[in-house]
Amino acid sequence: xxxxxxxxxxxxxxxxxxxxxxxxxxxxxxxxxxxxxxxxxxxxxxxxxxxxxxxxxxxxxxxxxxxxxxxxxxxxxxxxxxxxxxxxxxxxxxxxxxxxxxxxxxxxxxxxxxxxxxxxxxxxxxxxxxxxxxxxxxxxxxxxxxxxxxxxxxxxxxxxxxxxxxxxxxxxxxxxxxxxxxxxxxxxxxxxxxxxxxxxxxxxxxxxxxxxxxxxxxxxxxxxxxxxxxxxxxxxxxxxxxxxxxxxxxxxxxxxxxxxxxxxxxxxxxxxxxxxxxxxxxxxxxxxxxxxxxxxxxxxxxxxxxxxxxxxxxxxxxxxxxxxxxxxxxxxxxxxxxxxxxxxxxxxxxxxxxxxxxxxxxxxxxxxxxxxxxxxxxxxxxxxxxxxxxxxxxxxxxxxxxxxxxxxxxxxxxxxxxxxxxxxxxxxxxxxxxxxxxxxxxxxxxxxxxxxxxxxxxxxxxxxxxxxxxxxxxxxxxxxxxxxxxxxxx
Amino acid sequence: xxxxxxxxxxxxxxxxxxxxxxxxxxxxxxxxxxxxxxxxxxxxxxxxxxxxxxxxxxxxxxxxxxxxxxxxxxxxxxxxxxxxxxxxxxxxxxxxxxxxxxxxxxxxxxxxxxxxxxxxxxxxxxxxxxxxxxxxxxxxxxxxxxxxxxxxxxxxxxxxxxxxxxxxxxxxxxxxxxxxxxxxxxxxxxxxxxxxxxxxxxxxxxxxxxxxxxxxxxxxxxxxxxxxxxxxxxxxxxxxxxxxxxxxxxxxxxxxxxxxxxxxxxxxxxxxxxxxxxxxxxxxxxxxxxxxxxxxxxxxxxxxxxxx
Numbered sequence: 004x005x006x007x008x009x010x011x012x013x014x015x016x017x018x019x020x021x022x023x024x025x026x027x028x029x030x031x032x033x034x035x036x037x038x039x040x041x042x043x044x045x046x047x048x049x050x051x052x053x054x055x056x057x058x059x060x061x062x063x064x065x066x067x068x069x070x071x072x073x074x075x076x077x078x079x080x081x082x083x084x085x086x087x088x089x090x091x092x093x094x095x096x097x098x099x100x101x102x103x104x105x106x107x108x109x110x111x112x113x114x115x116x117x118x119x120x121x122x123x124x125x126x127x128x129x130x131x132x133x134x135x136x137x138x139x140x141x142x143x144x145x146x147x148x149x150x151x152x153x154x155x156x157x158x159x160x161x162x163x164x165x166x167x168x169x170x171x172x173x174x175x176x177x178x179x180x181x182x183x184x185x186x187x188x189x190x191x192x193x194x195x196x197x198x199x200x201x202x203x204x205x206x207x208x209x210x211x212x213x214x215x216x217x218x219x220x221x222x223x224x225x226x227x228x229x230x231x232x233x234x235x236x237x238x239x240x241x242x243x244x245x246x247x248x249x250x251x252x253x254x255x256x257x258x259x260x261x262x263x264x265x266x267x268x269x270x271x272x273x274x275x276x277x278x279x280x281x282x283x284x285x286x287x288x289x290x291x292x293x294x295x296x297x298x299x300x301x302x303x304x305x306x307x308x309x310x311x312x313x314x315x316x317x318x319x320x321x322x323x324x325x326x327x328x329x330x331x332x333x334x335x336x337x338x339x340x341x342x343x344x345x346x347x348x349x350x351x352x353x354x355x356x357x358x359x360x361x362x363x364x365x366x367x368x369x370x371x372x373x374x375x376x377x378x379x380x381x382x383x384x385x386x387x388x389x390x391x392x393x394x395x396x397x398x399x400x401x402x403x404x405x406x407x408x409x410x411x412x413x414x415x416x417x418x419x420x421x422x423x424x425x426x427x428x429x430x431x432x433x434x435x436x437x438x439x440x441x442x443x444x445x446x447x448x449x450x451x452x453x454x455x456x457x458x459x460x461x462x463x464x465x466x467x468x469x470x471x472x473x474x475x476x477x478x479x480x481x482x483x484x485x486x487x488x489x490x491x492x493x
Numbered sequence: 494x495x496x497x498x499x500x501x502x503x504x505x506x507x508x509x510x511x512x513x514x515x516x517x518x519x520x521x522x523x524x525x526x527x528x529x530x531x532x533x534x535x536x537x538x539x540x541x542x543x544x545x546x547x548x549x550x551x552x553x554x555x556x557x558x559x560x561x562x563x564x565x566x567x568x569x570x571x572x573x574x575x576x577x578x579x580x581x582x583x584x585x586x587x588x589x590x591x592x593x594x595x596x597x598x599x600x601x602x603x604x605x606x607x608x609x610x611x612x613x614x615x616x617x618x619x620x621x622x623x624x625x626x627x628x629x630x631x632x633x634x635x636x637x638x639x640x641x642x643x644x645x646x647x648x649x650x651x652x653x654x655x656x657x658x659x660x661x662x663x664x665x666x667x668x669x670x671x672x673x674x675x676x677x678x679x680x681x682x683x684x685x686x687x688x689x690x691x692x693x694x695x696x697x698x699x700x701x702x703x704x705x706x707x708x709x710x711x712x713x714x715x716x717x718x719x720x721x722x723x724x725x726x727x728x729x730x731x732x733x734x735x736x737x738x739x740x741x742x743x744x745x746x747x748x749x750x751x752x753x754x755x756x757x758x759x760x761x762x763x764x765x766x767x768x769x770x771x772x773x774x775x776x777x778x779x780x781x782x783x784x785x786x787x788x789x790x791x792x793x794x795x796x797x798x799x800x801x
């Protein structure tokens with residue numbers, strides 16, 4: 004067994020402060036170093052982590068967490084109820100304004116009951132509270148280290164402190180992060196002594212580095228290389244269904260997309276099986292709902308059939324028998340982003356819709372999604388990658404499709420009164436069966452009856468590794484962790 | 494030596510207006526291209542309140558003139574601000590990465606000069622047409638090979654197929670070999686072509702025939718009189734090439750995962766990390782101006798006419 008595993012990420016972590024990051028490359032290091040009170044297992048079920056058990060009061064707002072005794076942070080300070088309270092105070096601090104503040108907006112207050120019991124009271128009953136507490140940004144950081152480093156917390160190896168199975172031994176920016184097994188860990192200790200994260204931005208170089216043996220595991224495997232790597236003797240590609248999906252969204256505030264029949268027509272006009280087969284077969288499955296199959300609250304509504312005749316009929320009914328002109332905005336940041344737009348435009352042309360394609364870089368693209376009022380947003384149809392980081396229907400639907408004055412999260416100004424009512428009720432519903440019924444209804448509305456998007460496919464999360472590597476943990480959230488991973492050989 | 498001193502102070506004096514012009518240019522360009530750094534920094538799941546707070550924190554809500562004035566005042570005090578993406582001071586981020594880029598650039602230039610001179614001179618002096626043709630063709634191919642493609646091919650051959658050299662990263666001298674090759678080969682081709690033309694030209698000059706007629710040995714005529722004169726155009730070519738070579742580090746550093754300034758700037762542009770872009774461009778511009786100053790000084794030492 005080697006005592007070191009080298010992983011090539013696509014980018015360096017931006018920060019190792021879990022409360023202040025939203026990018027995958029940071030998250031997957033954070034998951035090795037810090038732990039939340041709850042966690043997801045490999046089937047996305049909620050399991051205990053730093054809290055041994057928890058319960059919710061009859062009022063639906065009082066959550067009590069019983070902490071695991073004897074847990075210590077990497078700096079030696081103990082994990083107790085005060086530390087947990089300090090963490091939620093930190094992430095909810097309006098002045099510090101950490102990037103993850105809005106995720107925890109439902110929390111009213113946090114109370115210390117005794118050294119190992121902490122109570123979190125929410126402002127209203129919140130059905131997705133457990134996945135929120137299991138989210139990587141609910142990870143508990145050492146209050147002592149956070150206090151010492153203030154704003155610089157998470158920006159360097161010494162300014163990091165969690166309870167996880169690995170601690171940060173060194174961090175050379177853009178070069179490597181070295182994680183070292185934490186011997187004082189409360190649970191099963193890490194299998195390999197050192198995990199090295201080496202950022203390789205260029206996709207082709209990542210693949211070559213894996214083939215040459217410079218690295219053991221790579222993420223963000225280029226779609227075009229997957230078949231070749233799968234055929235490679237010493238290399239295995241691990242794929243699993245995730246929270247990610249690729250879609251084209253409508254600007255519902257703009258004519259003719261104000262008419263739901265136009266949106267339905269576009270949805271039927273697109274030949275998804277052909278697109279998936281010809282462009283993205285190595286990493287995608289056709290969508291079957293507005294959520295992906297592994298998410299809590301998902302309802303299988305089936306693939307949307309390819310039916311150009313029905314599309315034409317719907318267009319005629321909406322008053323566009325000869326189609327219309329529109330534009331599709333896309334970005335190469337999404338795998339095959341430009342090719343997908345071209346395929347969609349070609350299908351639309353067959354039902355009389357002329358779509359011009361506009362390609363933007365990521366920074367320009369997100370400008371259109373930054374809380375603009377409809378009159379300031381020129382986009383009509385635009386590409387969008389979905390992926391709720393709590394793997395739950397609430398975060399996957401509510402911010403994205405609930406009526407809102409600007410497009411801060413509801414990028415296409417989607418608005419449907421019934422949907423709004425259902426999604427609000429579902430958010431406050433803590434009974435699992437009733438909750439599921441509400442979310443099924445919400446998906447029927449937004450996926451079929453009054454479509455908010457063209458759902459193309461669910462993305463498989465893929466990681467390529469040398470066959471000497473065992474027990475990797477690729478996760479549906481689109482991250483890979485290495486707490487059990489080993490590398491055979493010397 | 495006095496001449497050298499005068500020339501170097503002239504080069505330093507030239508640095509100031511160039512840097513001022515570049516700072517204005519870079520500042521305007523980064524603020525003109527679409528894309529809001531606060532939006533990117535906040536991430537897609539963040540609320541507009543978070544974005545606004547970040548924008549205020551960064552001073553991006555201030556008028557451009559105020560932002561520029563603040564940037565210049567701080568830069569004069571040696572403070573280039575903090576990176577929007579990582580929150581770390583830009584000066585430190587650049588200093589951490591500069592050595593890698595400096596090694597690549599120096600290695601690339603050295604390779605270009607040595608290989609270019611040897612191949613170019615060999616082609617010019619060769620008495621066999623076949624050798625001359627071969628070397629000239631090879632330098633043409635080298636000069637026209639894009640560094641991005643070359644980098645991947647080198648990696649494929651030397652790391653994947655042969656397994657002789659590490660494919661990516663830094664850590665030992667061997668790590669720098671392929672990146673320097675990818676970076677310098679194109680310039681080596683250009684230098685070889687210039688050297689060949691220049692040596693051929695010098696060989697037909699009267700002063701060489703005069704030296705030969707005086708009885709100076711052929712080898713000495715070539716090295717002391719011929720090469721010295723042939724070097725001048727080559728030297729100015731190298732000086733001009735340094736800018737392009739540093740631009741090449743953006744690609745080469747990304748392909749070989751070298752944590753240098755070029756890759757840092759590429760990432761910074763994508764994230765609209767204004768302070769990083771501005772700091773990085775200023776440092777690289779200063780390097781180009783300084784290297785050109787050095788080539789002027791060396792040219793002065795080689796050629797008395799330049800000193801005037």
